[in-house]
Amino acid sequence: MKVGICPDVTVRPEETPAVVWWAVRSDTKSLVDRSSLGDRSAMAELYEHHLPAFRAFVRLRMGELLRAKESGTDIVQSVFREVLEELADFEWKGDAAFRQWLFQRGMGKILNRHKYYKAARRDAALEARAGGLSQDESRLANCYATVCSPSSAAMDRKDLRRLEKAFDALSDDHREAILLARIVGLSGREVAEQMGRTESAVRMLLSRALSRLAGEFERAGQDE
Template sequence: MLQVKAGNLDKMGLLFERYHRPLFGFLFHMTGQTETSEDMVQTVFYRMLKYRHTFTGDGEFRTWMYHLARNVLADVAKQNKRSANHADVTELAERIGGGLMADEELQREQEKDLLRKAMSRLSDDHREVLILSRFQELKYDEIAQVLNTTEGAIKVRVHRAMNELKRIYTTIESSRKAHEL
């Protein structure tokens, strides 16, 4: 990015190749909308060019990129006058589920659906820290830089978000079981 900042705009293609997928993943997990996420990736890369003078090189490029992405998310939410509140948690569900046998596929899909619903009911702040830490696999100090806070605060947010996710998941699961009876 420092080379792009210095005027070597050809390096922007390399940055796109390296980072467009993780960036899309973050945006998709926050919005649940493929087309919107693809558009937002383009907007983030456009803003990288437009605001390249703001990249200092003091921190990691990814941190700066996710900061821009959060701004784009906020702008889109303002434009739509509704917050993004859906997350595809298939990957997280697979991590939790482990090696299930083929005959348990229906149960696995139901668990994914419950987890998806629980994630969608989290506050944007809680969903964001879980996506950054679990899906994007950012370290707590990197997330702290993106969110302009301390690493300790991020640890607390992730802990609270996980507890809230567990509470919501359990509530949805209990409600579903009650309806089955």
């Protein structure tokens, strides 16, 4: 089943590959070990390898309030600095475990920033912009394309913001399923473990989540 969410961009809940951005590396442990010893070239490789998916995760988890207040890039860089400083104490349990640790640190940073702005009672709306994508936005589009097809090339800046708005409108379970399966890149079994569900239940949840995202995307476009 195909459900359109933007011009020339189609959500395929059952056909979309689980991960289209992730290139598995056999040397991740080596990069982590070298980075923990202060090897700057290894740090740079580790950063660049995880940056696209981590940036997309942060942007989607920030929500409207935080995206209006802060740059996702600043949060990403802040988390990476902290992670690199703590690598010496990190116990390697595999590439997936490292990714989960990284994304958990990102979630913690986002929650702290949300608390700051809510405590200060500061609020702002996203500034709507249109036009071509910057390099950073193109990378975002590549990751967002894990829930869209045929490619990120069909997305413009307005589509990115619409997708983020649509994502914000989803339920917690739907957001979690999409993030874990499409952005973090966990397997069906790993997602099931994280969410405390069976693999078949996760597959059904993800299909419904992507379909709901498609509908919210269309509604976001109609509201503009």
